[in-house]
Amino acid sequence: xxxxxxxxxxxxxxxxxxxxxxxxxxxxxxxxxxxxxxxxxxxxxxxxxxxxxxxxxxxxxxxxxxxxxxxxxxxxxxxxxxxxxxxxxxxxxxxxxxxxxxxxxxxxxxxxxxxxxxxxxxxxxxxxxxxxxxxxxxxxxxxxxxxxxxxxxxxxxxxxxxxxxxxxxxxxxxxxxxxxxxxxxxxxxxxxxxxxxxxxxxxxxxxxxxxxxxxxxxxxxxxxxxxxxxxxxxxxxxxxxxxxxxxxxxxxxxxxxxxxxxxxxxxxxxxxxxxxxxxxxxxxxxxxxxxxxxxxxxxxxxxxxxxxxxxxxxxxxxxxxxxxxxxxxxxx
Amino acid sequence: xxxxxxxxxxxxxxxxxxxxxxxxxxxxxxxxxxxxxxxxxxxxxxxxxxxxxxxxxxxxxxxxxxxxxxxxxxxxxxxxxxxxxxxxxxxxxxxxxxxxxxxxxxxxxxxxxxxxxxxxxxxxxxxxxxxxxxxxxxxxxxxxxxxxxxxxxxxxxxxxxxxxxxxxxxxxxxxxxxxxxxxxxxxxxxxxxxxxxxxxxxxxxxxxxxxxxxxxxxxxxxxxxxxxxxxxxxxxxxxxxxxxxxxxxxxxxxxxxxxxxxxxxxxxxxxxxxxxxxxxxxxxxxxxxxxxxxxxxxxxxxxxxxxxxxxxxxxxxxxxxxxxxxxxxxxxxxxxxxxxxxxxxxxxxxxxxxxxxxxxxxxxxxxxxxxxxxxxxxxxxxxxxxxxxxxxxxxxxxxxxxxxxxxxxxxxxxxxxxxxxxxxxxxxxxxxxxxxxxxxxxxxxxxxxxxxxxxxxxxxxxxxxxxxxxxxxxxxxxxxxxxxxxxxxxxxxxxxxxxxxxxxxxxxxxxxxxxxxxxxxxxxxxx
Numbered sequence: 001x002x003x004x005x006x007x008x009x010x011x012x013x014x015x016x017x018x019x020x021x022x023x024x025x026x027x028x029x030x031x032x033x034x035x036x037x038x039x040x041x042x043x044x045x046x047x048x049x050x051x052x053x054x055x056x057x058x059x060x061x062x063x064x065x066x067x068x069x070x071x072x073x074x075x076x077x078x079x080x081x082x083x084x085x086x087x088x089x090x091x092x093x094x095x096x097x098x099x100x101x102x103x104x105x106x107x108x109x110x111x112x113x114x115x116x117x118x119x120x121x122x123x124x125x126x127x128x129x130x131x132x133x134x135x136x137x138x139x140x141x142x143x144x145x146x147x148x149x150x151x152x153x154x155x156x157x158x159x160x161x162x163x164x165x166x167x168x169x170x171x172x173x174x175x176x177x178x179x180x181x182x183x184x185x186x187x188x189x190x191x192x193x194x195x196x197x198x199x200x201x202x203x204x205x206x207x208x209x210x211x212x213x214x215x216x217x218x219x220x221x222x223x224x225x226x227x228x229x230x231x232x233x234x235x236x237x238x239x240x241x242x243x244x245x246x247x248x249x250x251x252x253x254x255x256x257x258x259x260x261x262x263x264x265x266x267x268x269x270x271x272x273x274x275x276x277x278x279x280x281x282x283x284x285x286x287x288x289x290x291x292x293x294x295x296x297x298x299x300x301x302x303x304x305x306x307x308x309x310x311x312x313x314x315x316x317x318x319x320x321x322x323x324x325x326x327x328x329x330x331x332x
Numbered sequence: 333x334x335x336x337x338x339x340x341x342x343x344x345x346x347x348x349x350x351x352x353x354x355x356x357x358x359x360x361x362x363x364x365x366x367x368x369x370x371x372x373x374x375x376x377x378x379x380x381x382x383x384x385x386x387x388x389x390x391x392x393x394x395x396x397x398x399x400x401x402x403x404x405x406x407x408x409x410x411x412x413x414x415x416x417x418x419x420x421x422x423x424x425x426x427x428x429x430x431x432x433x434x435x436x437x438x439x440x441x442x443x444x445x446x447x448x449x450x451x452x453x454x455x456x457x458x459x460x461x462x463x464x465x466x467x468x469x470x471x472x473x474x475x476x477x478x479x480x481x482x483x484x485x486x487x488x489x490x491x492x493x494x495x496x497x498x499x500x501x502x503x504x505x506x507x508x509x510x511x512x513x514x515x516x517x518x519x520x521x522x523x524x525x526x527x528x529x530x531x532x533x534x535x536x537x538x539x540x541x542x543x544x545x546x547x548x549x550x551x552x553x554x555x556x557x558x559x560x561x562x563x564x565x566x567x568x569x570x571x572x573x574x575x576x577x578x579x580x581x582x583x584x585x586x587x588x589x590x591x592x593x594x595x596x597x598x599x600x601x602x603x604x605x606x607x608x609x610x611x612x613x614x615x616x617x618x619x620x621x622x623x624x625x626x627x628x629x630x631x632x633x634x635x636x637x638x639x640x641x642x643x644x645x646x647x648x649x650x651x652x653x654x655x656x657x658x659x660x661x662x663x664x665x666x667x668x669x670x671x672x673x674x675x676x677x678x679x680x681x682x683x684x685x686x687x688x689x690x691x692x693x694x695x696x697x698x699x700x701x702x703x704x705x706x707x708x709x710x711x712x713x714x715x716x717x718x719x720x721x722x723x724x725x726x727x728x729x730x731x732x733x734x735x736x737x738x739x740x741x742x743x744x745x746x747x748x749x750x751x752x753x754x755x756x757x758x759x760x761x762x763x764x765x766x767x768x769x770x771x772x773x774x775x776x777x778x779x780x781x782x783x784x785x786x787x788x789x790x791x792x793x794x795x796x797x798x799x800x801x802x803x804x805x806x807x808x809x810x811x812x813x814x815x816x817x818x819x820x821x822x823x824x825x826x827x828x829x830x831x832x833x834x835x836x837x838x839x840x841x842x843x844x845x846x847x848x849x850x851x852x853x854x855x856x857x858x859x
Contacts, residue, residue, distance in 0.1 A: 046484075056475075092550060154585050168586075
C-alpha cells in the first residue's frame with residue numbers, strides 16, 4: 001500500500017474513533033447524576049428563573065436535537081457554548097492547548113535526557129551497581145503515583161527549600177515567542193528562564209513514569225542488540241567498543257524507543273490532568289477538572305474531543321514514521 | 333449548597349492604609365430600620381499589590397448574570413450597589429445617601445450620591461440605577477437574569493422627576509427590601525450596557541467601584557487596578573489580581589511560598605501549616621452558612637417528635653465543633669444564625685445526653701430503628717467527617733442503628749429540588765447560605781410547607797411565617813423568634829454548626845474576614 005492510501009485509510013479510521021468518543025461522552029452526560037442547571041444555580045432560585053435559564057441553555061430540548069446541534073457544529077469548529085461562562089468552547093479549549101503541549105513536551109525531554117543514557121549505562125554495566133541503581137530507579141518511578149510525587153516535590157523543593165515556585169505559568173512559550181517577535185531578546189531570555197523555573201517540577205512529575213518506562217525499554221533493547229551476531233562481528237573486526245555500542249547497537253535500540261515516545265506523547269497530553277491540578281497549571285487538564293466540577297458538559301466534550309484528535313493524529317504519524325524509518329514494515 | 337450566595341453589591345466605606353484617620357458617624361432612621369453609617373477617610377501611605385486565590389475563576393464579569401460567590405467577590409470590586417453592608421453585616425449606604433419607605437405606597441426611595449463616576453468617566457445618573465434594577469427584575473429590559481428572585485417582591489424602578497433619586501415599586505409591603513438591596517444589585521451604566529453586546533459585557537467592566545479592570549484572561553486571571561477618581565479615597569491596593577486553584581493544598585503552598593496573599597477555604601488539617609509559617613496567618617469568621625441534618629416529618633421514625641429530639645440529645649455537638657472542625661464553627665440551636673434578623677438568643681444548643689436520647693427513642697416507639705444519613709462529600713467544610721461523627725454518636729445509642737451514605741452532590745441536589753417532600757431522602761446533611769442575613773428567608777425556604785428544600789409541614793409554623801411577611805421591624809423580629817423557638821422544640825433538624833470561612837492571609841497585609849464571605853480588597857492595608 002502506498003503512503004497516501006495508508007494515510008487516507010488511517011484518517012478515516014481516526015474519524016470513526018473521534019465520532020465514537022463524541023458519542024460516548026455525549027451519552028455519559030445523560031447517565032451521569034447531577035442536572036447542570038442545579039449545579040449552575042443555587043437551590044433557592046425561583047422555579048421560573050430556573051426554567052428560563054434551562055431554556056436559554058437549550059437543556060430542555062430532546063436528546064437527539066441536542067446531539068445533532070452538537071455534532072453538526074464540529075466540522076466548522078463550533079463546539080458550542082460553555083454552560084457556565086457562555087463563551088465559545090472551541091476558543092477556550094484551543095487557548096489551553098499550548099500550556100498542556102509545553103508540559104507534555106517538557107516531560108518528554110526530561111524523560112529522554114535521563115532515560116536513554118541511564119538505559120545504556122544499565123545495559124553496558126549489567127549486574128554491576130550502576131545497573132542495580134537504574135533498575136531500582138525505574139521500579140520506583142513506575143510505581144510512584146503522579147499526585148503524590150507532585151505534592152512531595154512541592155513540599156520539599158518549593159516550600160521547604162524554596163528552590164522552585166509551587167505553581168502557575170506566568171509566561172508560556174507562546175509569550176516568549178511574542179517577545180522574540182517584538183525583537184526584545186533580553187525579555188525573551190528572561191521569559192524563558194521564568195518558564196523553565198516554573199515548568200521544572202510539573203515536568204519532572206509528569207515525566208517520571210515515562211522516564212522509568214524508557215529506561216527499562218532502552219536497557220532491554222540494548223541488551224538484546226549487544227547479544228546479536230553483528231555486534232560480535234563488529235567487535236571481532238576490531239572496531240572500538242564505543243563505536244560498537246553507540247553507533248550500531250544504540251541506533252537499532254532507538255527505533256522501538258522512538259515509537260513508544262511518540263505514542264506516549266499522546267498519553268501525556270491526556271494524562272496531564274492530575275499534574276496540572278496539583279500545580280495549578282492552566283492547561284487542558286485543569287480545564288477538564290473544572291468543567292467536571294461545574295458539570296460544564298460542552299467544555300468537557302470539547303476538551304475530550306481535542307485530546308482524542310491529538311491522540312489519533314500522533315498515532316497515525318508514528319505509524320507512518322515507523323514504516324518510513326524501518327522499510328521492513330509495510331503500510332498495511 | 334450555594335444558598336443565597338454572597339454579596340453582589342458594593343464595598344463598605346472603609347479604607348485602609350495607615351496614616352491619619354477621621355471618622356464620621358451618622359445615624360439615619362428609615363422605615364423603622366435604624367442604620368449607622370460610618371465613613372472612614374484615610375491618607376494614602378503608598379500602594380501595594382495583592383493577589384487573591386479562590387477555588388474557581390469567575391464565570392464571567394457581567395454582575396447580573398451569575399449566581400456564584402466566587403464571581404461576586406471579583407465583580408464587587410468594580411461594581412457597587414445603592415446600599416451595602418459593613419464587615420459585621422449591618423446595612424450601610426453606598427451609591428445612595430438616604431433610603432426610606434414612601435408613605436402610603438408599597439414603594440421605597442433611594443436618594444443618590446452626587447459626583448460618582450463610572451470607570452469610563454461618565455457621571456452616575458438616576459436613570460442608570462433604575463435601569464440596573466429593571467435589568468435584573470424585568471426580562472423585557474435585559475435578559476432572564478438568574479438574580480431576579482434575589483430582588484423578590486421588587487416590581488420595577490423609575491426615576492423621580494427633577495430629583496437625583498429613584499423610586500422602587502414593590503408588589504407588596506416587602507419587609508426585606510433594604511436587606512435585599514444591601515446584598516444584591518450592582519449598578520451598571522445604561523448606555524454602556526446598551527451599546528455593547530452581551531459577550532463584551534461578560535468580558536469587560538465599567539462600574540463605579542474602587543477598582544477598574546486592567547485585564548481578564550478567562551480561566552487564568554483577572555487583574556484590576558485602583559480607580560483614581562473613586563468617590564471615596566483611592567484604594568490602598570494598587571493592583572489586585574484574582575487567580576484560582578481548586579486544590580486546597582495547592583492554595584496553601586502558594587500562600588506559604590509568597591505567590592499569593594490571600595487564599596480561601598483553608599481546611600482544618602492545613603491550618604497548623606499556615607499558623608506555623610513565618611509569613612502567613614489564618615483569619616476566620618462565622619459565615620452565613622448553616623449546616624444541618626434534615627429529617628423528613630412524614631416517614632418513620634422521623635415522624636415522631638420524641639425521636640427527632642432524641643437525635644439532637646444523642647450527639648456531642650461541642651465535640652464535633654472542637655474536634656472535627658478544629659474550632660472553626662459554632663454550635664446552633666435553631667434555623668437562624670446569631671447575626672440574622674429573627675435570631676432567638678434565649679435558645680441554647682441541645683446538650684449531649686445519651687440517656688435522655690435513649691429514653692426518648694423508647695418513648696417514640698421506634699426502638700431498634702435503622703437509619704441512614706445521606707451526605708455530600710467535599711462540598712462543605714468537613715461535611716463527610718461531620719456526618720460520620722453524627723451517625724457515630726447516634727449509633728452508640730443501644731436502640732438505634734445509624735450509617736452514613738456518601739452521595740454525589742449533583743444527584744443529591746436533584747433529589748432535594750425534585751419539588752415534593754416525598755422525593756427527598758429521609759435524613760440528609762446539607763448547608764444553606766443566606767447573604768441577606770434574614771432568618772425569615774431561611775425558614776421560608778427550608779421549613780415552610782411550600783419551601784424549596786423543606787422536609788417539614790406544620791400549620792402553626794407556616795402561620796407564623798405568613799404573619800412575619802406582613803410585619804416589619806421589631807414586630808417581625810418577635811414573630812420570627814417565636815418561629816425559631818418552635819423549630820427548636822419540634823426538631824425538624826438535628827441542629828449542627830454555623831460554618832466558618834477560613835482564610836490564609838499574608839502577614840504583611842492587614843485584613844479582617846467578614847461573615848458574608850465577601851473579600852473586600854478596599855479594606856486592606858499594609859502592616
